[in-house]
C-alpha cells in the first residue's frame with residue numbers, strides 16, 4: 098500500500114534511496130546557507146567561536162551518545178525498527194508503524210548529530226560551511242559501511258578505524274609532499290584510501306566488521322537461550338464480529354487480479370481459498386491485510402470499515418497474516434521475530450512476561466529449541482512455522498495463511514495440519530487458508546471458496562466444491578474433466 102500522504106517525503110523511501118535523498122537534502126541545505134549571504138556570510142567562516150570544548154568533554158558526550166544509542170537499539174521501538182529494516186511489509190503486517198518509528202530514530206540521531214556539530218565548532222573555534230559538507234558526510238558513510246550499519250559496536254569500530262585511516266593517510270600525503278616531490282603535488286590519497294576501504298569491506302565482510310553483532314555477543318559468545326519456556330496458556334480470542342469482504346476489486350494495470358470478490362469469515366471458522374495459479378488469492382489476502390489498496394469494494398471487520406486502513410492498524414485490530422514467499426526478519430532471532438509482533442501489535446508492549454509469552458508461542462509451534470537462532474538460518478519448514486508463530490503473537494482473531502504448506506512433504510504438511518487444528522482448539526481464530534494441497538484444505542476447512550480469474554466461482558463444503566463442475570473445469574481444463582474429477586475425489590483420503 099502507498100504510505101499515507103501525511104508521511105514526510107524522506108520517510109517514504111528506504112535503503113539506498115534514503116541515503117541518496119539525504120545527500121540531496123544536504124546539497125540543498127548547503128546551497129541555501131551559502132547562497133543567503135546577507136544572513137550567513139555565505140561561504141566565509143564564522144570565526145571567533147569560543148574554544149571551550151576539550152577532549153574530556155567530547156569523550157563524555159561520546160559516552161552519553163553511545164548509551165542513548167544502545168538503549169534505543171535494545172528497546173522495543175528499536176526492535177520494531179530493526180524488523181522494519183529486515184522486511185518492511187512484514188513489519189507492517191505485525192503492526193509496526195514504520196514511519197513513526199523511523200521519525201523517532203531520525204529525530205534522536207539528528208539531535209545527537211546537532212550536538213556533535215556544536216561541540217566540533219567550539220573545538221575548532223570556527224563555523225565553516227566546508228566543515229559540514231561532503232567530506233565529513235562521506236567519512237561518516239564510510240564509517241558505517243566499514244564498521245557495519247546494524248550495530249552500535251559496528252558504528253564505533255567504523256569511526257575508530259576510519260578516523261585512524263584518514264589521519265595516517267593525511268600524514269603520509271604531507272610527508273610525501275614535503276620530503277620527496279616538489280612537483281607534482283600528491284593529493285587525494287585520503288579519498289583513494291577510503292574508497293579502497295569500502296571496496297575491501299564490501300568484498301570480504303559485506304555487512305561490515307561487526308556484521309549484525311554487538312561487542313558483547315562476540316566477547317561473551319552470548320546466546321539468548323532462556324531455558325525451558327514457562328507454561329503460558331494460549332489466549333483464546335473472543336468471538337466477535339465477522340470479517341466481510343464485499344465486491345473487492347484490485348487491478349494491476351489492465352489486469353483485474355481480483356474482480357468483485359465477496360466472501361465472509363465467521364469467528365472461529367476455517368475457510369479454504371483455492372483456485373488456479375494467478376487467480377488472485379494472494380492479491381485478495383493483500384487487500385484484506387491492507388498491504389494492497391483496493392480499487393473498489395469494502396472490507397468490514399467487526400462492523401467497522403477497514404478498507405482504506407493502513408496495514409499496521411489492521412494488524413493491531415487482530416488480523417494476522419503469513420506470506421506466500423516467506424517474509425521473516427531474517428537477521429533477527431526467532432524470539433525477536435515473535436517479540437516484534439508482541440511489541441507492535443494489539444497486545445501492546447506492556448504485556449507482562451513478554452519473553453516467556455514469546456517462548457510459549459514458539460513452543461506451541463514446536464520451534465522453541467530455535468529461539469536464539471537467526472530466523473534466516475532455519476530450515477524451510479521451520480521458517481513457515483515461525484511465520485505463523487509471529488502472526489499468532491498479535492493474538493489475531495483472523496489469520497490469513499498464504500500457502501502455509503507450500504514446499505512441504507507429506508509428513509510435514511500432516512504435522513502442519515495437526516498444529517493448525519490444535520490452534521483452532523486452543524485459541525479459536527478464524528482462518529482463511531490458501532493452499533494448493535487440496536487434501537490439506539479438504540481435511541482442515543469447514544468451508545471452501547474457489548477463486549478463478551479474480552472471481553468467486555464456487556463456495557460450499559469441501560464435498561460440494563469437489564463435485565462442482567465449474568471448479569473442476571477451472572482447475573483442470575475442460576478436456577479431461579471427468580477422469581480428473583475422479584482423481585480429485587480420491588485425493589481426499
Ligand code: ADP
Nearest residue numbers: 349352354372373374375376377378379380381
Ligand atoms: P494467486 O495467488 O492466486 O496465484 P496472485 O494474486 O498472486 O494469484 O496474482 C493474480 C494476478 O495478478 C496474476 O496474474 C499476477 O500476475 C498478477 N499480479 C499479482 N501481483 C502483481 C503485481 N504486484 N504487479 C502486477 N501484477 C500482479
Ligand code: MG
Nearest residue numbers: 378379380421
Ligand atoms: Mg498466490
